Amino acid sequence: MRVLSLINQKxxxxxxxxxxxxxxxxxxxxxxVLLVDLDPQGHATLALSCDGESCASLRDVLTARTSIRSAIRRTPFGIDLLPAAESLAEFEEASARMLKPETVLHDALQDVADEYDWALLDCPARADGVLSANALRASSIAILVVETGAFALQGALRARRIFERTARAQGSRFDIRVLGTLFDRRTKCGRELLLAMHSRFGPDMFDTVVRESVKLREAAARGMPVQFLAPRSGSSDDFAALAVELAATRLRDGHDLVARTVSREGTPAPL
Ligand SMILES: Nc1ncnc2c1ncn2[C@@H]1O[C@H](COP(=O)(O)OP(=O)(O)OP(=O)(O)O)[C@@H](O)[C@H]1O
Ligand SMILES: [Mg+2]
Incomplete structure (x- = not known):
């Protein structure tokens, strides 16, 4: 299981x-795929038409009230979800009484590591809290999601410094990659910013950029991924391209993110 966190302090x-x-x-x-909602706002939970309040959620896993397996829910969208409820915010306080509270998610994920190819962790905007620390501790890649708008470059550089500091403090070894989003190619500012990001982050930046699209807002409002609302849209294409690029990602330590698995016929299994 490859663990990725989607993160920014913005x-x-x-x-x-x-x-x-x-x-x-x-x-x-x-x-x-297992999607883990690490945000007490529970937006990823809502975006998959789930309700984190009525049954076991991530808070119960982090505080050892329940096992990770019993809190995971199957969604109709081909992925599983570990939902968030508002009470997740209480973990901040509870963690003050714990030894190494930033390792709890990492340890819980080990129990299901054989059942998933990917775990994606949706982080809250607060980058210096214990929830983000848990995400970074568990991840092999932190994807810094950057809106291609004004001041984005400065914000992204600041965020990267914070995450590098966290990695050093934790003794963790995750790679940081940068993904541009909310891109509008019609604006000069957007195009210039994307170029500036590529020159600043170099190979750490994904070639794929997620374009701004009303379909993405609509899909979130309807509680489904865009591939189910508009499978032939540009947004579906953007995420398909990102998935393929991700699979070809090589980690800084020289390892491929995805170990090339070989099918029974002897050819490498496609993503
Ligand atoms: N590429 C896009 N095109 C159009 N709208 C988008 C795009 N990406 C995000 N949005 C919209 O922007 C808003 C914020 O997006 P989102 O909730 O994904 O941000 P976030 O970083 O998770 O926010 P938070 O910090 O509150 O968790 C939402 O209304 C979402 O639908
Ligand atoms: Mg969010």
Missing amino acids: GGCGKTTVAVNLAAALGRREQR
């Missing part, structure tokens, strides 16, 4: 949108 930059639709894009390629 609110509203598209983390949840990327988490939900990238998860669905991987699911449509026969990948086994």
Whole structure:
């Protein structure tokens, strides 16, 4: 299981949108995907038409009230969800009494590591809290989701410094990759910013950029991934391209993110 977190310290930059639709894009390629909602707002939970309040949720897993397996829910969209409820915010306080509270999610995910190809972690905007620390501790890649608008580059550089500091403090070894989103190619500012991001982040930046699209807003409002609302849309294409690019990603330590599995016929299994 490869664990990825979608992260930025900025609110509203598209983390949840990327988490939900990238998860669905991987699911449509026969990948086994677990989406973990780490935000007490529960937006990823709502975006999959689930309700985190009425049954076991991530808070219960992090506080050892229930096992991860019994809190995971199957969705009609080809992916599984570990939902969030508002009470997840209480974990911040509870964690003050725990030894190494930032390792709880990592340890819980080990129990289902054989059951999924991917775990995608949708992080809250607060980058220095214990929930984001849990996400980073569990991840092999942190995807810094950057809205291609004004001041985005400065914000992204600041966020990367924070995550690098967290990695050092935790002794964790995750790679940081940058993904541009909410891109509008009609604006000069958007095009220039994307170029600036590529020159600043170089190979750490995904070639795929998620374009701004009303379909993504509509899909979230209807509680489904965009692939189910508009399978032939540009947004579905963007997330399909991102899934393929992700699978070809090579980690800084020289390992491929996806170990090339070989099918029974002897050819590498496609993503
Ligand atoms: N590429 C896009 N095109 C159009 N709208 C988008 C796009 N990405 C995100 N949005 C919209 O922008 C808003 C914020 O997106 P989202 O909830 O994904 O951000 P977030 O970073 O998860 O926010 P938060 O920090 O509150 O968790 C939502 O209304 C979403 O539908
Ligand atoms: Mg969000």
